[in-house]
Every structure is written in C-alpha cells, then in structure tokens.
Amino acid sequence: MSEIPMNEIAAPNLVRLPDLLLAPLVEAALVEDLGRAGDITSNATIPAATVSALVLRARDHGVIAGLDLARLAFAAISPDIVMTVVRDDGHVVAPGDLIARVTGPARAILTAERVALNFLCQLSGVATATHTIARAIAHTRARVCDTRKTVPGLRTVQKYAVRCGGGVNHRFGLDDAVLIKDNHVAIAGGVVPAIAAARAAIGHLVKIEIEVDTLAQLDEVLAVGVDAVLLDNMGPDMLREAVAMIGGRAIAEASGRITPETAPAIAESGVDLISAGWLTHSARVFDIGLDAAL
Structure with a gap:
C-alpha cells in the first residue's frame, strides 16, 4: 500500500x-x-x-x-x-x-x-485494501462495499475488517435481501418476470436489487421499479448514463474491475456504491x- x-x-x-x-x-x-x-x-x-x-x-x-x-x-x-x-x-x-x-x-x-x-x-x-479504495473515492459521494466472496467461515470478521478500512457491508447472506443476478434472469425468463416473482414471494421489509449489463435491461427494470440496481462491468461513460436514467429512483451500485486506479472514475459517474469481491477473497x-x- x-x-x-x-x-x-x-x-x-x-x-x-x-x-x-x-x-x-x-x-x-x-x-x-x-x-x-x-x-x-x-x-x-x-x-x-x-x-x-x-x-x-x-x-x-x-x-x-x-x-x-x-x-x-x-x-x-x-x-x-x-x-x-x-x-x-x-x-x-x-x-x-x-x-x-x-x-x-x-x-x-x-x-x-x-x-x-x-x-x-x-x-x-x-x-488496508478497503482503505485504498475508500481514500481513492473520498472526493465523491460513493462508498466502497464488499460482497459475499469471503473465506468460508470468516465472513463475519472479514466484513468487520471492511468496516475497519472505511467501507460498508453488502449482504451477509442469501437471506438478507433479494439480489437477482444474470442466471436468475435467464432461468426466470427475463428481467420483469424475475422481479415480479421475487416481489410476490418476499415480505414487505425485504429489499430487491437486480444486476444489469446493458442500458436496455436497466430501462426494463426502471419501468417496474426496484430498490437497487447493480450496474455490472460498465465503463464510466455508460455508468454516467445509467445514473442519469435511474435519477435517484433506486440505489446505483457499480461492480467489476474495481481497483484503486479505476475506482475514482467509476465513483465520479455518480453511483452510490462500488462493490469489490477481491477485498475479502484476495x-x-x-x-x-x-x-x-x-
């Protein structure tokens, strides 16, 4: 460091x-x-x-x-x-x-x-790894967070370590919140059916986040509404466009290829969160x- x-x-x-x-x-x-x-x-x-x-x-x-x-x-x-x-x-x-x-x-x-x-x-x-990202994006409103990519058995303390470094925590487990990923979308038959099925199955206090790879998918998501959107592997220009489309209607989370060098440009796009699995797994x-x- x-x-x-x-x-x-x-x-x-x-x-x-x-x-x-x-x-x-x-x-x-x-x-x-x-x-x-x-x-x-x-x-x-x-x-x-x-x-x-x-x-x-x-x-x-x-x-x-x-x-x-x-x-x-x-x-x-x-x-x-x-x-x-x-x-x-x-x-x-x-x-x-x-x-x-x-x-x-x-x-x-x-x-x-x-x-x-x-x-x-x-x-x-x-x-220390978390703090390198937190310092790199300190001039923005974005916060760095972890994922579930933790060493088996050490999730509680690794997520505590993320907080020690100035980061915040994502889900602790599969039961914290609904996070609809690309495989869920593919098997459920699309973005809208996946969201509808999740909303019908969960309690009123459970939040829903969905991963999107394209702006077309994001447009579908925004038409039905969710609590948060995971913008996966988008460059800074596409992220800025995505943040503008979201317009504050959902939390915007960016993921994919996050390093201390790439984090500033990603955070400057206006996203709320930057998630990085390597903080805990490597x-x-x-x-x-x-x-x-x-």
Whole structure:
C-alpha cells in the first residue's frame, strides 16, 4: 500500500464485534494448531516459569483490524497474558509503528502467536485494501462495499475488517435481501418476470436489487421499479448514463474491475456504491511482527 497520512483513523465510528462471536473462530483455529500434543517446541525449549515482554509492530503502511481475535487467542492459552493495545482497529499505521504490547508466560505467548497473527494479518490486509479504495473515492459521494466472496467461515470478521478500512457491508447472506443476478434472469425468463416473482414471494421489509449489463435491461427494470440496481462491468461513460436514467429512483451500485486506479472514475459517474469481491477473497496479507521488546 502506498504511504498514507499518519494519525488517520479509517473508521472513527467503528463498533467492535462482541467476544461471543469471535471466540468460536479463535477456539477452532487454536485446536487446529495445537494438534494432538500442543506446542512441543516451546514446551521443550522454554522453561515453564519464563515471563517475556513482546511487541506487535507494523511492517508496512496500512490499517489495523483483528486485535480482539489476537487478544482472545493469547487469553485462551493463558489468562496471565496481558495484551495492551497502542493503535486500535481502524487506525492507520506505518512501518515500525507499535500496535500492542504482549506480556506474560513466554511458552503461552509463543503457542498462541501464529493464530493471533494469522487473524490480525489477514484482517488488517482486508482493512488496508478497503482503505485504498475508500481514500481513492473520498472526493465523491460513493462508498466502497464488499460482497459475499469471503473465506468460508470468516465472513463475519472479514466484513468487520471492511468496516475497519472505511467501507460498508453488502449482504451477509442469501437471506438478507433479494439480489437477482444474470442466471436468475435467464432461468426466470427475463428481467420483469424475475422481479415480479421475487416481489410476490418476499415480505414487505425485504429489499430487491437486480444486476444489469446493458442500458436496455436497466430501462426494463426502471419501468417496474426496484430498490437497487447493480450496474455490472460498465465503463464510466455508460455508468454516467445509467445514473442519469435511474435519477435517484433506486440505489446505483457499480461492480467489476474495481481497483484503486479505476475506482475514482467509476465513483465520479455518480453511483452510490462500488462493490469489490477481491477485498475479502484476495487482499494481500498485511505484515505484522511479534518481536522482543527493546
């Protein structure tokens, strides 16, 4: 990630996830890592009474996410480990910045280290990728959002990481809202039949969004009305025309080939949302180290 302003908070109004949601993820990861006999390396090389002070430091420019998962990983191995946060989730960091201090039984710290860092580095990568888009479109009204293209089992925390990076969330699951995609349209027999069938089947509080690839499809959609339109793989010029056609009658969401370089022109078309699946399925892991305190 290119250098970004320090002392910035990507998500100033961030609401943390409760430990109740995070603990099962941490427990499963620790059980996987401990195997059948626990950490035989640390147990063999570190005296049981050894107490150590280590620090979590950033090794790149980015945004932090996942500190609560790291804290729970350390605490699950030993309640005597104390993790003191210096730069919290949603904060921007630079190489060398101190993120947190970790003190306590050395064996336990080293046993929990990999699970803590796996969560912290992966989620900070998602937050950092999201922030690159959010900063690129900050001069527009558009917001960056995620998709359901998440790592299986990690959707809740990956979507939290998107919020840490200054983004907003799309659907969490198939039951959140109706999103009619191209295959639904093809099998249902067209845009209008698909919308009509969805409207007849859902409750009054459920919103409907439909994906369109052409302005002709959009014209059909607007004739019957929906809550949101997903404008897929349209260039900036076509997006501007689509936004003008919608005229505020529905939320306009753009998707397809969204990068920090392409995002500004797409956002300047006037769309409300820009969605990008790569934020969660292939964002680069953010490098954080757990090192001896100096």
